[in-house]
Every structure is written in C-alpha cells, then in structure tokens.
Amino acid sequence: xxxxxxxxxxxxxxxxxxxxxxxxxxxxxxxxxxxxxxxxxxxxxxxxxxxxxxxxxxxxxxxxxxxxxxxxxxxxxxxxxxxxxxxxxxxxxxxxxxxxxxxxxxxxxxxxxxxxxxxxxxxxxxxxxxxxxxxxxxxxxxxxxxxxxxxxxxxxxxxxxxxxxxxxxxxxxxxxxxxxxxxxxxxxxxxxxxxxxxxxxxxxxxxxxxxxxxxxxxxxxxxxxxxxxxxxxxxxxxxxxxxxxxxxxxx
Amino acid sequence: xxxxxxxxxxxxxxxxxxxxxxxxxxxxxxxxxxxxxxxxxxxxxxxxxxxxxxxxxxxxxxxxxxxxxxxxxxxxxxxxxxxxxxxxxxxxxxxxxxxxxxxxxxxxxxxxxxxxxxxxxxxxxxxxxxxxxxxxxxxxxxxxxxxxxxxxxxxxxxxxxxxxxxxxxxxxxxxxxxxxxxxxxxxxxxxxxxxxxxxxxxxxxxxxxxxxxxxxxxxxxxxxxxxxxxxxxxxxxxxxxxxxxxxxxxxxxxxxxxxxxxxxxxxxxxxxxxxxxxxxxxxxxxxxxxxxxxxxxxxxxxxxxxxxxxxxxxxxxxxxxxxxxxxxxxxxxxxxxxxxxxxxxxxxxxxxxxxxxxxxxxxxxxxxxxxxxxxxxxxxxxxxxxxxx
Numbered sequence: 001x002x003x004x005x006x007x008x009x010x011x012x013x014x015x016x017x018x019x020x021x022x023x024x025x026x027x028x029x030x031x032x033x034x035x036x037x038x039x040x041x042x043x044x045x046x047x048x049x050x051x052x053x054x055x056x057x058x059x060x061x062x063x064x065x066x067x068x069x070x071x072x073x074x075x076x077x078x079x080x081x082x083x084x085x086x087x088x089x090x091x092x093x094x095x096x097x098x099x100x101x102x103x104x105x106x107x108x109x110x111x112x113x114x115x116x117x118x119x120x121x122x123x124x125x126x127x128x129x130x131x132x133x134x135x136x137x138x139x140x141x142x143x144x145x146x147x148x149x150x151x152x153x154x155x156x157x158x159x160x161x162x163x164x165x166x167x168x169x170x171x172x173x174x175x176x177x178x179x180x181x182x183x184x185x186x187x188x189x190x191x192x193x194x195x196x197x198x199x200x201x202x203x204x205x206x207x208x209x210x211x212x213x214x215x216x217x218x219x220x221x222x223x224x225x226x227x228x229x230x231x232x233x234x235x236x237x238x239x240x241x242x243x244x245x246x247x248x249x250x251x
Numbered sequence: 252x253x254x255x256x257x258x259x260x261x262x263x264x265x266x267x268x269x270x271x272x273x274x275x276x277x278x279x280x281x282x283x284x285x286x287x288x289x290x291x292x293x294x295x296x297x298x299x300x301x302x303x304x305x306x307x308x309x310x311x312x313x314x315x316x317x318x319x320x321x322x323x324x325x326x327x328x329x330x331x332x333x334x335x336x337x338x339x340x341x342x343x344x345x346x347x348x349x350x351x352x353x354x355x356x357x358x359x360x361x362x363x364x365x366x367x368x369x370x371x372x373x374x375x376x377x378x379x380x381x382x383x384x385x386x387x388x389x390x391x392x393x394x395x396x397x398x399x400x401x402x403x404x405x406x407x408x409x410x411x412x413x414x415x416x417x418x419x420x421x422x423x424x425x426x427x428x429x430x431x432x433x434x435x436x437x438x439x440x441x442x443x444x445x446x447x448x449x450x451x452x453x454x455x456x457x458x459x460x461x462x463x464x465x466x467x468x469x470x471x472x473x474x475x476x477x478x479x480x481x482x483x484x485x486x487x488x489x490x491x492x493x494x495x496x497x498x499x500x501x502x503x504x505x506x507x508x509x510x511x512x513x514x515x516x517x518x519x520x521x522x523x524x525x526x527x528x529x530x531x532x533x534x535x536x537x538x539x540x541x542x543x544x545x546x547x548x549x550x551x552x553x554x555x556x557x558x559x560x561x562x563x564x565x566x567x568x569x570x571x572x573x574x575x576x577x578x579x580x581x582x583x584x585x586x587x588x589x590x591x592x593x594x595x596x597x598x599x600x601x602x603x604x605x606x607x608x609x610x611x612x613x614x615x616x617x618x619x620x621x622x623x624x625x626x627x628x629x630x631x632x633x634x635x636x637x638x639x640x
Contacts, residue, residue, distance in 0.1 A: 096617065096628045111625045113617070147623040156623040176532030179565050181573065216597070218575060220537065220563060230563065230575055232597055241615060243595050245577070 082174065084126045091118050091138075091229065091246020097238050099146065100205035106152035110204075114162065114240075116142015120248065130174040136184065140164035144192060155202050164190040170217060180219040186233050187212050211237035225250040276437050277564040277574070277600075279528045280536035281311060282503050285466065286438070291373055291385045293425055293464045294473060294495070295438045297413055298344045298371040298385060304329040308605035311534075313570025315604040329605055331640055342373040345640040346389075356632040364392055366454075366635075369412055379419075386414040391455050406455075410482070413457055427462040434462060434475035435493045435511045437526045437540045439560070445580035445592070446540040446560035450511070450522050451489070456480075458489065469499040479515065486516040495526075503530035509542070519547040524558075534566025554583040564600065572600040576614075590620035598633075608637035 094115045101110050118140035125133045143159045165188070172182030191208045215233035222228065226249055233242045276286075276295065286295035289303025299307065308329035309322040317325050328334045331343050348367040353360070369389030376382035391410050397403035415429030432438065433452050441447070442454040460477030473495045479488020491513025499505050507526035514520065524542020531537070540560040547553045557580070564574040576596040583589050598612030614631045 094617075096625065111627050113619065113625045145623050146625045149624075158623050175565060175567060176535060178532040179535050181565065181567070218563065218565065218573070220531070220535070220565075228563075232575075232595075243615070 082126045082130065082132050084132075085124050085250050087120075087122045087124065087134075087227070087248045087250045089120045089122075089227075089229065089246050089248030091120060091231075091244045091248075092116070093118060093140065093142075093242055093244035095235075095240045095242040097240040101148055101153050101155070102203040102205070103153050103155070103201050106150070108148055108150035108153045110146040110148050110153075110157065112144050112146035112157065114142060114144045116140050116162065116164070118164070118166075118244065118246070120246065122248070124172075132172050132174070134168075134170050134172060136166075136168040136170060136186075138164070138166045138168070140166070153202070155200055157204075160192060160194055162190055162192045164188055168215065170215075172217060172219070178221045180217075180221070182217045182219075184215040184217055184231070184233070185212070186215050186235070188235060209238065211235040211240075213237075213242075215242075219248075276439055276528050276538055277536045277562065277572070278311065279503050279505065279530035280532070280534045280564060280566065281306075282530060284499060284503060284505055284528070284530075285471065287425070287464075287466060291383060291417065292413070292415075292427070292431060293466070293471075294432065294434050294462075296432055297387060298342065298373050300373075301330070301342070307602070311570065312602040312605045312607075313568075315570075317604065325605065339378060340375045342375070344371040344373075345369070346371070346637070347639075348635060348637045350633060350635045352631055352633045355630050362395075365390060366392065367637075381419040383417045384415070385417065387412040407482075410455070423466050425462075425464045425466070427464070430457050430459045430480070431462060431475075432457055433477065433493050433511065434473045434495050434509075435522065436495070436509050436524055436542065437507075437528065437538055437560070439538070439540075439562070441576075444560050444576075445558040445578050445594070446524075446542070449544060449556070449558050449580050449582075450542065451513075451520060452511075471495075471497040477513070489513040489515050489518075489520065491520070497526070504528070517549050519545075521545040532566070534564075534572065536562075536564045538562040538564075555585055556580065556582045557584060570602045570604070574598055574600055574612075576612075587621060590618045593617045593619055606639050608635075608639075610635040610637070 092115075094113070097112050097114060098109045099112050101108050118138040120136055120138045122134045122136040125135075127133055140163070142162055142164075144157065144162055145159065146157045148154050166186050168184040168186040170182050170184035172180050174180050188211050189208070190206075190211070192204070192206060194204045194207060196202050196204065213233050213235040215231050218230045220228045226247065229246050229248050231242075231244045233244070234240075235242060278289075283289065283306070285293070287293035289299055289306055290296065291298050291300055305326035309326040314325075320328075331337060337343070346367055346369045347365070350364045350366050352362050352364075367389060369387050371385070371387040374384045376384070388409070388411050390408055391406070393405050393408060397405060411430060413429070413431050415427045415431050418426045418428075420426055433456065435450060435452050436446055438452075439447065447453050458477040458479055459481050460475055462473060462475045464471065464473040475493045477489075477491060477493070479490050481488070491511065493509070493511035493513075495507055495509045497505050497507040505528045509526060510523040512521050522542055522544050524540060527537070527539040529537045538561065540558075542558055544556045544558060545553055546556075559577075559579045561577045562574055564572050566572050574597070576594070576598075578594040579591055581589055581591045594614055594616045596612050596614040598610065601609040601611075603609070610633070612633045614633065615628055616631070617628045618626045
C-alpha cells in the first residue's frame with residue numbers, strides 16, 4: 001500500500017509541476033478578474049456583518065463596485081468559437097458483468113469483474129455555438145476475474161485477458177470555459193481470451209461479443225490541451241455499467 | 252496495481268491542477284474558499300450567517316418565484332422571516348432534511364429517513380459579532396440496524412448538535428468553546444461518505460472542546476482540543492486533538508493537511524490526510540480527501556486502513572449542478588485477504604429557489620479483493636429534500 005501511495009504522490013507531483021507552469025504563463029496574460037472574484041477575495045477574513053438583517057453579499061464587502069456593476073451591465077464578452085480538433089488519451093475502466101458457464105450438462109452464471117486500460121483517439125467535429133460532435137475510438141486491454149457459486153461449478157477465473165474496441169459518436173456541450181458535458185452512443189466489440197484448464201471441462205460464454213449502449217460524458221479542462229474525462233456508460237447487450245476515467249490531450 | 256487504484260490515482264493527481272471547499276465545500280467553485288464567510292462555525296456546517304444566507308439566495312439558488320427582483324432584493328428577503336427584520340442580536344433558524352432511498356432499484360421497498368430536523372439560534376452579544384453564542388438542537392434518527400432490535404439500547408432521538416461560544420480575539424483569531432464537530436478533513440454534506448463515516452466525524456460525532464482558528468487571506472490553521480461528548484458515558488468519550496491546515500495556492504484552489512488523534516478506554520484512533528479543493532469556471536469544483544486510518548482496539552493488533560473521497564461538481568445553469576463522486580476505503584491494509592470498497596456515484600444538486608435543496612444521486616458500490624469471488628455490486632438511488640428557514 002505504501003508503494004501505491006508513493007506512486008500516487010510521484011504522479012501527482014509530476015503533473016502538478018507541468019500544470020503549475022502552464023497556469024503561471026496563462027496568468028501573465030492577465031485578464032481582468034470577474035466581479036465575483038474581486039468581491040470574495042476581500043472576504044477571506046470576513047468582515048463583521050452589519051446590524052441590518054441579511055444584507056446583500058455584494059454590498060457587505062464592496063458596495064460601490066457592486067452598485068456600479070448592478071447599474072451598468074457588463075459588456076458581453078466575445079465567445080471564442082470552437083474549432084475542430086483531434087485528441088489522444090488513456091483511461092481506466094471497470095465494471096461487473098454476468099457470464100454464462102457450462103460444465104457438462106451443468107450451467108450457471110458467473111459474476112465477473114472487468115478492469116482495464118483503454119487508449120483513445122477522437123476527432124472532434126465543430127458544430128454551431130458551444131456544440132461539438134466527437135467520434136471516440138478506444139482500444140482497450142485488461143483482465144477479468146470471477147468464481148462460480150453453483151454447487152456444480154465452483155471454478156475460479158483469474159486474470160483472464162480481454163481486448164476491446166469501441167466506437168462512440170457523441171454530442172458534447174461546452175458548459176463553461178473549462179468544462180463540457182455530453183452524451184455518447186458507444187458500440188463495443190470485445191474478445192475474452194479464456195485460458196481454461198482443459199481438464200476442468202469448463203466452457204465459458206462471451207468469447208467474443210458486441211454491445212451497444214448509451215454514455216454520459218463529463219470533461220474538466222485543466223489547460224487548453226489537457227482534459228480529465230469521466231464517462232459512465234450502460235452497455236445494453238452486456239447489461240453492464242462501465243465507469244471510466246482518463247486523461248486526454250488535444251493536438 | 253489494480254485498475255481502480257490507478258483510476259483514483261488519476262483523480263488524485265488532478266487535484267494538483269484543480270481548485271477546492273466545507274459543508275458545501277463545492278462552493279469554492281463560486282470562489283468561496285473559507286467556510287467562515289458563510290457559517291458561524293468557521294469549519295462549515297451549522298447555521299448560516301446573514302452573509303451566507305444572502306449568498307445562497309442571491310448567487311447560488313435559482314430564481315424560481317423571484318420574478319424580476321434584483322439580487323439585492325432577493326438577498327434582503329433571505330432572513331428567517333423573509334424580509335421582516337429581526338433584532339440585531341438574534342438569528343434563529345430551522346432545517347429539515349428527508350431522504351428516500353431504494354437499494355437495487357426499481358425495488359418494492361422505498362426507505363425514508365428524516366435525517367435532520369434542527370432548530371438553531373445564534374445570539375450576538377455585540378454588534379461587531381466578536382462574541383456569539385450558537386446552539387442547534389435536533390432530531391437524530393436511531394440507526395436502522397438497532398431500531399428493530401428490542402434488546403438494543405437505543406440512543407436519544409433528540410440531541411444537541413452543537414452549542415458553543417465564539418470569541419473573535421483579534422482580526423485573525425477566533426476561539427470556540429463548547430460542543431462542535433471535530434476539526435478534520437473536508438466537511439462535506441454526505442455524512443455516509445467514507446471520509447466522514449470511517450474517520451469518526453459523521454453527523455452524530457460531535458465533541459466538547461476548544462477550537463482556535465487562525466485565518467490569513469491565503470491560509471488557515473485550526474487546532475481542536477477535545478474531551479469527548481459529555482452526553483456519553485465517561486469511558487466512551489474520545490479525548491484528543493485534531494488540526495487542519497489549509498493553504499491557498501491561488502484563488503479558489505486550496506490544499507490542506509489534516510490530522511486527528513484520540514482515545515477512550517477501549518479504542519485509540521489516529522487519522523491523517525491530505526485535502527484539496529479546486530474551483531474552476533463558474534460554479535464548478537473538484538474535491539479530494541485522501542487519508543490513512545489507524546484503529547487500535549484494546550488488546551488487539553492495530554488496523555491500518557485508508558479512505559479516499561473525490562467529487563467533481565459542475566454548474567449546469569444557475570441553481571442546478573451535476574456531480575460525480577468516487578470513493579474508496581479499506582479497513583486493514585496489512586492483510587492480503589482484505590477488500591477495498593469502491594463507490595462511484597452521479598447525481599444532481601438543485602437549489603431551484605432559496606430555502607429549498609433537492610438532491611438526487613445514484614451510487615454504485617463494489618467490493619474488490621484479491622480473491623476471485625466477485626460480490627455482486629449494489630446500486631442505490633437516493634432522493635433528498637432539504638428545507639431551511
């Protein structure tokens with residue numbers, strides 16, 4: 001466990017140094033602070049609240065500034081148009097699924113846990129306004145494990161390798177300057193290379209399978225070119241809900 | 252390394268890019284870094300100050316029912332009796348939270364729990380609010396596992412949640428004397444989160460003690476010495492000390508270091524962790540809380556476990572937020588046959604108007620161990636309504 005925490009720490013520090021450098025350079029470009037920022041910074045050590053009940057927060061800390069901004073609405077900022085781009089990334093995923101097992105005349109369902117890594121390429125086609133239409137292509141590798149619980153089939157499945165390819169057309173909306181939200185329709189083809197003890201007589205289902213589903217995608221953009229992508233997909237044919245989290249880079 | 256640990260490693264790594272907050276620590280996404288800005292208790296939770304009520308009404312909640320009122324008008328109507336002024340020295344409040352939940356939905360049984368029904372009062376002894384007394388008294392539901400057990404000794408259902416005297420001794424230093432939540436980690440709303448439940452800082456784990464909170468614009472240090480909950484039997488009281496150091500790397504990005512050591516006649520607890528609150532865009536935030544837990548039961552071998560909490564919240568439109576959570580916990584890392592409990596969730600946090608909160612969440616829990624046995628994952632659908640006066 002100590003190794004795991006050390007790995008986390010090293011990974012974090014490596015990423016933080018590059019992110020910090022990027023943010024520092026971005027800061028030099030110095031855009032004016034938003035109204036809320038200017039107001040709230042002053043409340044880091046909050047001023048005592050004056051006697052009248054429930055004063056407006058903006059009045060408490062910066063009355064003049066707030067009043068002037070209330071009177072004259074800020075000019076609309078020109079929104080940067082989204083252009084088409086490609087991205088590459090890696091994500092980790094896990095899910096549970098039920099797989100049929102057969103041994104002679106006995107049959108059962110084995111609950112299996114899938115864990116793996118996916119490498120992703122996506123082309124993001126720009127649409128109007130804040131919308132874009134990405135096509136995600138994922139190539140994944142991982143392992144599955146499980147154990148039969150029926151009296152006749154109690155075989156253990158350890159580190160059984162799987163390979164997956166999926167294509168996901170999606171529709172994504174840029175909710176803020178640094179975040180996106182959208183939906184996708186993942187279509188996945190998967191192969192499990194069952195490595196079974198022949199003497200056991202066990203036969204496993206889903207050596208190869210195809211599944212279609214629907215996914216929800218949430219993106220946090222750390223910089224203009226690095227994103228944290230979180231996706232939750234329900235694969236209808238596998239009857240499985242797949243959680244995945246990864247880092248993507250625009251190029 | 253299992254994939255789910257890498258999954259969380261990525262989340263944890265991203266905290267160093269990201270921005271962070273308590274009570275609703277997610278509101279660092281609105282650039283509220285310090286809990287003191289909105290709460291009488293500078294660590295969050297408990298009654299809101301006038302400023303906090305104003306922020307909720309005028310900036311965070313939706314405008315349902317507000318018509319064409321300006322932010323100032325909405326804020327002025329955020330008091331206990333809406334726009335009716337209260338005496339300067341008195342600030343009462345009422346809060347209620349009700350939860351409905353289903354396990355593995357759609358299920359026949361829907362369980363409902365009145366989680367909170369609290370009345371609170373803040374009494375100001377001077378107009379500068381240097382001397383304040385705060386008290387909350389409320390309903391604490393009996394845990395389900397002992398509710399239907401006739402032999403079990405049931406705890407009181409009506410308890411004091413907190414009562415303390417707050418003294419602002421200087422521009423930067425606040426002292427609290429009385430019963431409060433323990434100072435530790437990020438004080439998120441979900442008291443069943445591993446970072447609260449497994450560390451002993453859940454909804455009924457308050458203690459009597461003294462807190463010193465020193466606040467500078469870019470950092471805060473809070474030290475809590477406590478002698479246990481005086482309403483408990485002497486031998487059950489957890490006595491000890493805890494701290495939280497929060498440092499602002501830049502606006503709306505705070506990282507922290509936290510620790511707690513306490514003991515009673517039967518058990519010794521030690522916890523330490525790292526926190527991160529990162530706000531970005533407008534109303535979006537990432538939170539992380541990672542720590543180690545050591546529990547030593549008298550006469551037994553110590554158990555060393557870990558907990559991890561992460562949350563990504565994104566404002567959709569004013570008053571409406573989407574959030575994802577990822578959590579993990581292991582009771583004992585020293586044994587090879589232990590299991591990690593991993594929980595992931597997605598939900599909506601909605602404030603359609605001031606005084607109303609609706610929360611809907613779907614949580615998927617897995618236990619992952621070295622054994623090949625895969626325990627079927629569970630799903631929970633949770634709906635919560637929160638009313639506040």
